[in-house]
Amino acid sequence: MNKDILPAITFQAATTIQHFEQIIALQNQNLYKSLTVEEQNQQGFVFAEHTVELLQQMSSQIPQVIALYQNKVIGYNLAMTAVMEKELPSLEPMFREFDKSRYQGKVLTAYKFFVGGQVCVDKDFRGLGLLSKLYNATADLVDNDYQLCVTEIAVRNANSLKIHQKMGFEIAGTHRDEFGDWYVVVWDIRKI
Numbered sequence: 001m002n003k004d005i006l007p008a009i010t011f012q013a014a015t016t017i018q019h020f021e022q023i024i025a026l027q028n029q030n031l032y033k034s035l036t037v038e039e040q041n042q043q044g045f046v047f048a049e050h051t052v053e054l055l056q057q058m059s060s061q062i063p064q065v066i067a068l069y070q071n072k073v074i075g076y077n078l079a080m081t082a083v084m085e086k087e088l089p090s091l092e093p094m095f096r097e098f099d100k101s102r103y104q105g106k107v108l109t110a111y112k113f114f115v116g117g118q119v120c121v122d123k124d125f126r127g128l129g130l131l132s133k134l135y136n137a138t139a140d141l142v143d144n145d146y147q148l149c150v151t152e153i154a155v156r157n158a159n160s161l162k163i164h165q166k167m168g169f170e171i172a173g174t175h176r177d178e179f180g181d182w183y184v185v186v187w188d189i190r191k192i
Helices: 003-008 017-030 037-043 052-059 089-100 130-141 158-166
Strands: 009-013 065-069 072-080 113-121 148-154 170-177 180-188
Touching: 003 009, 009 130, 017 052, 017 065, 017 072, 017 113, 052 072, 065 130, 072 130, 089 148, 089 170, 089 180, 113 130, 130 148, 130 158, 148 158, 158 180
Parallel strands: 113 148
Antiparallel strands: 009 065, 065 072, 072 113, 148 180, 170 180
């Protein structure tokens, strides 16, 4: 994709049903189970599946940032607060790891953090630095009291880890669950 289109890409919080539906459509194109192993290795993948209702619930607590090009969602950064642990039992293992993983000598739960729920960029718009722009737009929109963005990345998703580390995420821990091995990663938003 040509970098000349960057000025035409806007970032904002998702607010409409159409935004949420387009997030889900992009998510479905990039789900690990929709891609071959070769595609996963080359392009990366997303793991969790959401519904419009769940996205609306998440957005009532913290902005769900989207990248728009010609009124089409071409990327998104889903975020959530720790409250979602109780709403989504499937996330309990991840949140338990936040109680064990450490950053700068303290467990992650000692910080005020939000969770990077999932980030994805349309394959036709990759290579433009949109992942970093999506995370930064989220950091700009969240409460100034947040210190960290915390998330997990599948160990086998090497592309995602590399891109996250390039923008400043650090590995704070590892764990294994029924889906595989995971890195717990941290982005200190106080440093931006």
